[in-house]
Amino acid sequence: MSFRRFLAIMQARNKEFWRDRAALAWNFIFPIMVIGGFAVAFSGDGPDLYKVGITDAEEHQKLHFETIRYIQFIPVSDLSDAIVKVERHQLDMLISPSTRQFWINKSSPAGYLLERLLNGSDEGFRREAVEGEGIRYVDWLISGILAMNLMFSALFGVGFVIVRYRKNGMLKRIKATPVTAFEFITAQVASRLWLLLSVSALVFLCTDLVLDFRMYGSYLDLLIVFALGAICLISLGLLIAARLASEELAGGLLNAISWPMMFLSGVWFSLEGVNPWLVKLAQILPLTHVIDGARAIMIDGAGLMEIMPNLMALVAMTAVFLIIAARTFRWE
Amino acid sequence: MSPFLQVDNLTRHYQGVKAVDGISFAIERGRCFGLLGPNGAGKTTTVEMLEGINEPTSGTILYQGRPLGRRFRDEAGIMFQTTALQDYITVHETLKMFQQMYPRTIPLPDLIESCSLGDFLDRDTRKLSGGQRQRLLLAIALVNDPEVIFLDEPTTGLDPQARRNFWELVQRIKQQGKSIVLTTHYMEEAYRLCDDIIIMDHGQIIAQGTPDALLAKHFAEVVLQLPAADFPASCPELEMQVSGDLVEILSSDLNHTIRRLIELKVSLAGLRIRQHTLEDLFLALTGRELRT
Numbered sequence: 001m002s003f004r005r006f007l008a009i010m011q012a013r014n015k016e017f018w019r020d021r022a023a024l025a026w027n028f029i030f031p032i033m034v035i036g037g038f039a040v041a042f043s044g045d046g047p048d049l050y051k052v053g054i055t056d057a058e059e060h061q062k063l064h065f066e067t068i069r070y071i072q073f074i075p076v077s078d079l080s081d082a083i084v085k086v087e088r089h090q091l092d093m094l095i096s097p098s099t100r101q102f103w104i105n106k107s108s109p110a111g112y113l114l115e116r117l118l119n120g121s122d123e124g125f126r127r128e129a130v131e132g133e134g135i136r137y138v139d140w141l142i143s144g145i146l147a148m149n150l151m152f153s154a155l156f157g158v159g160f161v162i163v164r165y166r167k168n169g170m171l172k173r174i175k176a177t178p179v180t181a182f183e184f185i186t187a188q189v190a191s192r193l194w195l196l197l198s199v200s201a202l203v204f205l206c207t208d209l210v211l212d213f214r215m216y217g218s219y220l221d222l223l224i225v226f227a228l229g230a231i232c233l234i235s236l237g238l239l240i241a242a243r244l245a246s247e248e249l250a251g252g253l254l255n256a257i258s259w260p261m262m263f264l265s266g267v268w269f270s271l272e273g274v275n276p277w278l279v280k281l282a283q284i285l286p287l288t289h290v291i292d293g294a295r296a297i298m299i300d301g302a303g304l305m306e307i308m309p310n311l312m313a314l315v316a317m318t319a320v321f322l323i324i325a326a327r328t329f330r331w332e
Numbered sequence: 333m334s335p336f337l338q339v340d341n342l343t344r345h346y347q348g349v350k351a352v353d354g355i356s357f358a359i360e361r362g363r364c365f366g367l368l369g370p371n372g373a374g375k376t377t378t379v380e381m382l383e384g385i386n387e388p389t390s391g392t393i394l395y396q397g398r399p400l401g402r403r404f405r406d407e408a409g410i411m412f413q414t415t416a417l418q419d420y421i422t423v424h425e426t427l428k429m430f431q432q433m434y435p436r437t438i439p440l441p442d443l444i445e446s447c448s449l450g451d452f453l454d455r456d457t458r459k460l461s462g463g464q465r466q467r468l469l470l471a472i473a474l475v476n477d478p479e480v481i482f483l484d485e486p487t488t489g490l491d492p493q494a495r496r497n498f499w500e501l502v503q504r505i506k507q508q509g510k511s512i513v514l515t516t517h518y519m520e521e522a523y524r525l526c527d528d529i530i531i532m533d534h535g536q537i538i539a540q541g542t543p544d545a546l547l548a549k550h551f552a553e554v555v556l557q558l559p560a561a562d563f564p565a566s567c568p569e570l571e572m573q574v575s576g577d578l579v580e581i582l583s584s585d586l587n588h589t590i591r592r593l594i595e596l597k598v599s600l601a602g603l604r605i606r607q608h609t610l611e612d613l614f615l616a617l618t619g620r621e622l623r624t
Contacts, residue, residue, distance in 0.1 A: 008432035012418050012425065019420035168416030173472075176385060176410040177433040178402070332385075 009187035064121035087132030143294035144267035159237030216301030229290030235321035334397035342391035353535035366526030409478030434476035463494030519610035
């Protein structure tokens with residue numbers, strides 16, 4: 001391993017990236033547009049339907065309250081989880097008919113209105129106030145969008161580019177020099193990792209200035225999750241690029257991998273409540289672990305220990321991808 | 333002492349096709365060695381095996397007595413037939429990148445001067461003309477001050493002016509005592525640049541030697557060309573053939589033939605004498621035109 005040769009290739013690749021204005025703009029503008037668009041689309045007070053969680057939904061005398069229209073009643077099984085949802089404004093109210101208790105968020109106008117409605121229709125409920133800032137959809141979405149951008153940039157920026165280099169003879173030219181496959185690949189990975197993390201950090205900072213995301217965890221932890229995720233996704237890109245020489249085939253394969261990941265890894269919506277089979281499937285997708293880890297840090301203030309299963313999954317997948325990629329790599 | 337590059341019984345099969353079929357030759361230090369042949373003859377496959385890019389199916393290649401390895405990589409300069417360069421970086425940055433890959437290198441200013449790159453050093457490599465691009469690729473091949481330089485059809489697709497410029501560069505490299513391996517299907521290029529040639533067809537060597545020796549061996553005669561209009565209807569004793577409005581006379585004794593023409597009172601005002609070329613040789617050896 002010659003550090004000088006590694007650096008030569010990495011620097012050239014960095015220059016190519018920063019000077020390719022169209023691709024660069026796309027890397028920045030696309031995620032900002034998506035985040036901005038959703039921030040606008042989901043601003044305001046949300047849908048005019050109120051959401052009320054109700055415990056023991058089937059086992060009590062129906063309340064008058066439950067006959068009021070335009071309120072969605074959602075059965076809940078775990079009381080403490082549901083209370084957290086009230087804190088986060090994900091539920092406007094939680095009622096427990098068996099214990100005659102209800103919970104609302106002090107800072108929620110919907111909670112206030114629902115309290116008045118409940119008191120007007122049924123008697124004897126005790127008020128339990130909770131506090132907490134609402135989580136906007138964008139707070140939840142930002143991790144997903146950054147991770148999705150990471151995925152596309154890693155898979156296409158490494159996978160597709162190596163296939164292109166192989167097809168147009170650039171890899172052959174490098175092979176004719178003393179540069180080893182290992183030096184070449186690590187230079188590509190390092191270059192892309194550095195670019196991905198700087199682009200992600202910039203997108204985060206720019207959108208955070210306007211949207212002021214909820215961030216309860218540590219920025220360093222968030223960086224670690226994204227770095228591990230980036231390395232894992234770049235390795236996946238390398239695996240796909242290991243020996244393909246057709247850009248069309250590579251493009252198709254990359255799309256076939258990235259699109260299911262985009263939908264199954266919870267970029268746009270939570271997988272809560274979908275078919276358990278899909279939830280299991282999502283666990284084998286690296287993007288799921290990046291997004292779950294990042295969300296846990298940002299929204300729940302989780303530390304590295306709490307998201308260790310996600311981190312370990314990413315490390316394990318990276319190892320598998322890299323080993324297979326290194327074994328199957330061909331210059332031509 | 334072992335030869336500079338020694339090739340023995342080299343074979344390369346692609347899915348049952350014998351692209352290179354058991355060829356052997358030796359390349360001497362400091363010479364320009366040419367592989368000639370039509371497209372598909374096996375030139376590029378052969379040269380890529382010599383470069384260590386392509387694995388032979390069987391046979392051996394020895395560089396200064398040893399198999400191709402680390403030392404060969406450091407000491408070989410290679411110019412492929414088609415090479416993509418990294419986009420969005422300049423000529424100067426490209427040279428620097430390749431320079432950093434080798435332990436021993438030529439100072440960049442010397443390289444830029446010798447390959448005449450000075451006028452477009454800061455240009456993006458995507459915006460070079462054909463001739464500029466070939467000169468840059470040659471410079472990349474020379475960046476490690478190589479002992480041996482491989483040029484695979486270096487002037488294909490260049491206009492005549494750019495081709496002549498490129499030949500001059502190669503002549504200068506030869507003068508520095510470097511060994512050169514060149515493939516081409518331009519006979520004129522081979523004739524001007526090469527000290528030794530082999531002619532390949534269907535993966536095999538069909539002729540081998542210095543260009544002049546090959547021509548002398550296969551052609552005893554020179555060709556005299558005269559406008560057909562200046563020619564009498566019949567002239568015995570002369571081996572002649574009409575091609576278009578020219579008459580071509582094959583002559584093994586030029587003095588005798590010209591004396592004979594004067595006796596016949598043929599005007600020599602339009603006379604041209606042509607040597608046989610490698611094109612003729614290829615045609616004679618294979619019955620086919622070279623550039624088909």
